Amino acid sequence: MTDHTALLVIDVQNDFCPGGALAVADGDAVVPRINAMLGDYPVRVFTQDWHPADHSSFASQHEGLDPFQTVEMPYGTQVLWPDHCVQGSDGAAFHADLHTDPADMVIRKGFRRGIDSYSAFFENDRTTPTGLEGYLRTRGVRDVVLAGLATDFCVAYSALDAARLGFGTTVLLDACRAIDLDGSLASALDQMRGAGVVLQGG
Numbered sequence: 001m002t003d004h005t006a007l008l009v010i011d012v013q014n015d016f017c018p019g020g021a022l023a024v025a026d027g028d029a030v031v032p033r034i035n036a037m038l039g040d041y042p043v044r045v046f047t048q049d050w051h052p053a054d055h056s057s058f059a060s061q062h063e064g065l066d067p068f069q070t071v072e073m074p075y076g077t078q079v080l081w082p083d084h085c086v087q088g089s090d091g092a093a094f095h096a097d098l099h100t101d102p103a104d105m106v107i108r109k110g111f112r113r114g115i116d117s118y119s120a121f122f123e124n125d126r127t128t129p130t131g132l133e134g135y136l137r138t139r140g141v142r143d144v145v146l147a148g149l150a151t152d153f154c155v156a157y158s159a160l161d162a163a164r165l166g167f168g169t170t171v172l173l174d175a176c177r178a179i180d181l182d183g184s185l186a187s188a189l190d191q192m193r194g195a196g197v198v199l200q201g202g
């Protein structure tokens with residue numbers, strides 16, 4: 001990697017780790033891997049899924065629907081999730097063992113009630129920016145390396161957007177874990193490969 005490479009640490013939060021509201025199997029296994037490589041990158045950005053308590057991606061907001069069902073939103077199909085990563089809650093906090101001091105920048109996403117944001121770059125309409133692109137470009141970043149949770153949702157969406165924006169994009173699969181809902185992992189891997197994302201490890 002070069003001076004122009006940023007490490008993007010995606011959503012390593014309690015709710016995505018064992019015991020959390022939307023636990024990803026073995027999710028906490030990424031923590032020591034990520035801690036060990038933070039020093040290797042000149043630019044380090046952490047993301048935090050950060051929802052209001054009545055977020056429209058929560059099944060609890062849709063009468064008669066359960067987590068993991070889908071609904072049609074104005075911006076497309078949305079999976080409904082258990083309530084998770086509510087702003088200011090313990091579940092939204094970074095995993096206690098994650099070294100967060102080296103983060104140059106923490107970017108929060110999914111904070112608007114009516115729209116989810118899996119990607120660190122754009123909300124789920126794929127057009128409303130989070131501001132991360134401008135941050136990376138003004139810091140001279142050309143390549144991004146991604147690790148974190150979950151491989152098939154927030155990591156994949158972020159990687160696909162990064163590639164679409166023209167960043168050289170690598171996903172470190174052994175520093176990620178997946179939700180794997182109805183084939184979502186295989187499909188995310190296919191899409192990333194098709195978009196020219198380099199998949200390493202795993």
Ligand code: VGL
Binds near residue numbers: 049081118152
């Ligand atoms: C995520 C589902 C809902 C993720 C966030 O971080 O992959 N997945 N919110």
Ligand code: ZN
Binds near residue numbers: 057081084085
């Ligand atoms: Zn979320």
